[in-house]
Amino acid sequence: IEGGVEALEVLTPEEFEKSRGATVRVQHRVVALEPSKGRLVVESLIHRSRHDEAFDRFILATGARARRLGVDGEAAPGVFSLRGLEDAAALKTWLDTEPVRHVVVEGGGFEGLEMAEAMRDRAIRATILDTRGRVLGLDIADPMIAPMHEAMRARGVHVRAEQVTAIETEATGRVRAVRTNQGELIGCQAVIVAIGIEPRTALAESAGVHLGETGAIAVDDAMRTNVRTVWACGDVIEVPRVVDGNAVHWPLAPIGRRTARVAARNAAGARPADRFTGVTPSVAVRAFGIEAAHAGLSLDEARASGFDAEAIMVQHWSRVKMVPGSKPLHVRYVVEQGSGRLLGGELVGAEGAALRANVLVPWIRAGTTVREIAEEMDLVYNPPIAPATDPLRIAAAKAMRSVKGAGR
Amino acid sequence: IEGGVEALEVLTPEEFEKSRGATVRVQHRVVALEPSKGRLVVESLIHRSRHDEAFDRFILATGARARRLGVDGEAAPGVFSLRGLEDAAALKTWLDTEPVRHVVVEGGGFEGLEMAEAMRDRAIRATILDTRGRVLGLDIADPMIAPMHEAMRARGVHVRAEQVTAIETEATGRVRAVRTNQGELIGCQAVIVAIGIEPRTALAESAGVHLGETGAIAVDDAMRTNVRTVWACGDVIEVPRVVDGNAVHWPLAPIGRRTARVAARNAAGARPADRFTGVTPSVAVRAFGIEAAHAGLSLDEARASGFDAEAIMVQHWSRVKMVPGSKPLHVRYVVEQGSGRLLGGELVGAEGAALRANVLVPWIRAGTTVREIAEEMDLVYNPPIAPATDPLRIAAAKAMRSVKGAGR
Structure with a gap:
């Protein structure tokens, strides 16, 4: 809101046509998509005219509203x-x-x-x-x-x-x-x-493309819909969550880019097909001087997915406690009982919370246990940056002690 | 140097004896260690007196100077x-x-x-x-x-x-x-x-404990030395580096704590033995307003270990470029040619460099490729925190294009 929003515009249609070699029609919309006939009807929003176009393969990228x-x-x-x-x-x-x-x-x-x-x-x-x-x-x-x-x-x-x-x-x-x-x-x-x-699925539905349980378009790991000639990507699709395989609607820019790339390559005939391996949801915000970040599953999500899960929480410090500027950092882990596997994590604090969420992602993806985090994972240590025992490790050590079967 | 150094003192000897139930003798040193006889000679630095002590198992934690x-x-x-x-x-x-x-x-x-x-x-x-x-x-x-x-x-x-x-x-x-x-x-x-x-190995050497090629004490993954009744841990030992298995002397506090725990458990008879899986070196510093961090292997180290490695470098931004406070962030990856596997990474910038190094560690440990980083890894995105395409992903995408065999 404070910066110039215009600066977020990446490429003009003309620049895109020139650099990418694709035809771009702005101020047009597809009013009908008929995959069985390999045909679509396009309307010019300026001239109010309509015309047919033939297609071999179609990518739905209608986004969300x-x-x-x-x-x-x-x-x-x-x-x-x-x-x-x-x-x-x-x-x-x-x-x-x-x-x-x-x-x-x-x-x-x-x-x-x-x-x-x-x-x-x-x-x-x-x-x-x-x-x-x-x-x-x-x-x-x-x-x-x-x-x-x-x-x-x-x-x-x-x-x-x-x-x-x-x-x-x-x-x-x-x-x-x-x-x-x-x-x-x-x-x-x-x-x-x-x-x-919410995903903009009207065009998809009119063309017989199925939605998933989340209400977004269901695709396979090649971004293909149930209709043989139609792929979909971006904010209009649902994607599998790595930790439990459940479909989620996770409309963030990085996922949009990744699924768009997979859809485009496969619609263009990539052999072997390009596969999207799913998301490990991770988000972060900084507002009012506080960072909050989340990766993986919440406790409710974990339990809804059938995990016998428990949450533990610790409060530690963003840097070595006595270093000027060190701030309280709260960490919460969602851990599977028995295995001790990390299913999700949350961080809140005035500094050092947001970027720490990134390391939770590969841990969660790989099924890393809190014992491995506490005892085997290297994390940077330097008093003005992070304590010798990082809050992420403190939380893991507590989970080892207090989550059933997570210790040794 | 600026804070009170006294505040770094964690426990007094008396507090340690009371809370841990161990006998603590400060102002004493071991002047002779004779594992074959299960005996050591202790000198009081105050009274200049010496006496013998018997032991079943001994842990060398003489540190470094x-x-x-x-x-x-x-x-x-x-x-x-x-x-x-x-x-x-x-x-x-x-x-x-x-x-x-x-x-x-x-x-x-x-x-x-x-x-x-x-x-x-x-x-x-x-x-x-x-x-x-x-x-x-x-x-x-x-x-x-x-x-x-x-x-x-x-x-x-x-x-x-x-x-x-x-x-x-x-x-x-x-x-x-x-x-x-x-x-x-x-x-x-x-x-x-x-x-x-440098490790303080004199006592170890006098007792017939072998050093490794780094000049620090060689131990197995249970922290046991070549002498059956002697374990070692902390800054006096060398440890295996996960990515190539080579021994390194990596005397940082977090590793000291981890190896101490393994040595203590095993010397106390843990069954099955507790194993230390090795380090993925990671360090970070903040000085003169600039952060610098490193994880895994440098290009020289990778090549010395026999990897056919190449380095790529990108400059991007710590946050979305137009957000106030966004700073240039330099990322350098060391990548194995052919496989595209990430072997090491370095980050330098006024913000957002140090904590980003943490996520390199599990990637390097797991043998993650730059293609997987560019196309499959989730990283938090929020304009005041990180760009939609994180510098870590930008670097991976560049490596995919420019490192032999790293792309698709």
Whole structure:
């Protein structure tokens, strides 16, 4: 919101055509996809004209859209969701030109948190509504979230266990307040809807392409759909989670790029087929001076997947404790009982949390046990960077002692 | 040097006896070890008395000592090496009480670099002497070191390709200058000798315990020496490096703790024996505002181990480039030709370098290829934390393209 959003634009259509040798048609959309006939109908959004195109192979990359509240007043000027660059630009213009004193953010996930922080950075009051009454509820366990909430309180950002049931507007049509399921009326000059995104599957469904249980397009590990000539990739598909093989909708840019590459190579006839081995979900955020990161499964996810799992938590330090600048770092592991295998991990702290999540990923992928982490894994040590016994190892040692069958 | 060194003291002998139930004799040393007789001779350093003790099993944990220059004047007041807390305390006292304007640091490794920074933090001029004419020569490759040298120059710290050949003293006996192998005389009021440490093996050798090729004690994976009743651990032993199995002397605190635990369990009769699986060397430093980290093998080490290896280097950004605070981050990989296997990696930059080294370790241990890193590994993505394509993945993608046989 603070930088120039234009700088995020990577290539213009012309540059893409020139550098990649592909034809690019912007302001066009596919209105019908008929794989059995190898044909699609394209509409020009400018000329409103339609024409047919033949294809041998088709890649669905229709992405995802922001979820909507589905409440009265959602279309009012001053209500924003954030999916594309144009959404960010529109919000920025609103904040730059309207007398905005208070913003209500619906949804306390990563995006809602970042938006609340961006508002505070502009000295605008922000309130987060989340039915859980807390932020990052999908990724960070209850006992870990306190430092983030404390940092938010210090900046005057409140989290309320409510949700928007209606948006009220001024005579001018602009947003003036939200109503909540608690019967509250909260005055505000902007509403940001940050309740996640959903895959855009209409075209796929119309073409007979099957969706998976998550509601996103189901593909095999070559990114092929159930329709022989159709591949799919990016935010519109579901992907297997490495640790348990379950399909998840995990629409993040790095996964989009990876699945796009696999789909493109295979649709272009790669032999042997290129395979996508699945994701080990990992996310990180830095907001209000606190980092929070998560990799692998939460305790609930692990149990839902049938693991006999338990969680342990430790508090240690980001650097050697006595080094100036060292900050408390909270680590939580989700561990399979019996085997001691690491299934997931969460980190929260003022520094050193986010990048430490990266090392959890190969550990989780490989089925590494907490005993191996405590006793065999090398982690950098240097007082201004990390303690001799890293918090990641402290947590593993505690899990060895307290998770059934995880020790020796 | 700036904090209170006393705070590093973890347990007093009395606390240790009480909490661990072991007898502790400080101010005593073993002057003779006779495994065949199950006997050792102990000397009291206070009373100068000696007595025999019987033992069934013995653990050598004699550690390492700072290497000495072996030049005239090395014993003068004002010449320091840094091994124990008392060394740090003595240097601190000297700086607090003597009129120190310039300090010469011999050795441009991690320790020398940190010492030079500590001097600058006290507004004392510092000069590093290192025969390579650069710092971190064992861990960071030539083309990667520029950002660190630039940061040092900006703080007025110079690196000279020289070494001390003599230390000159005042009439009072205090150090006044060093002479170098270039015939230079460099005036200074303190000299810090930071040329590494060497294992203290005299007792082991006298007892018939074999050393390995590194000059440290050779042990098996149960930390047992060639003498049936003698184990060894910590900074006095050599350990196998996972990636090639070669023995290395890698005297860092985390390895000391791990090997001590294995030795203790096995000497106490653990069945099955506890095994130490070896190290994947990883180090990190933060000095003059620059982080430098290294994991696995350098290119020279890889080639010396018989790998057909090549190095590639990229420069990217610590966060999304346009995010305020984003800094250049340099990544260098050492990759096996043909297989594309990652053998080692180095990172240098103003932020985000040190903790990223941790994820290289499990990759290197597992024999992960640059193709797998580029296409299958999850790394956290969030603009204020890391780019959508992490520098670690950018480097892997480049290695896929430019290392023979590493691509598809």
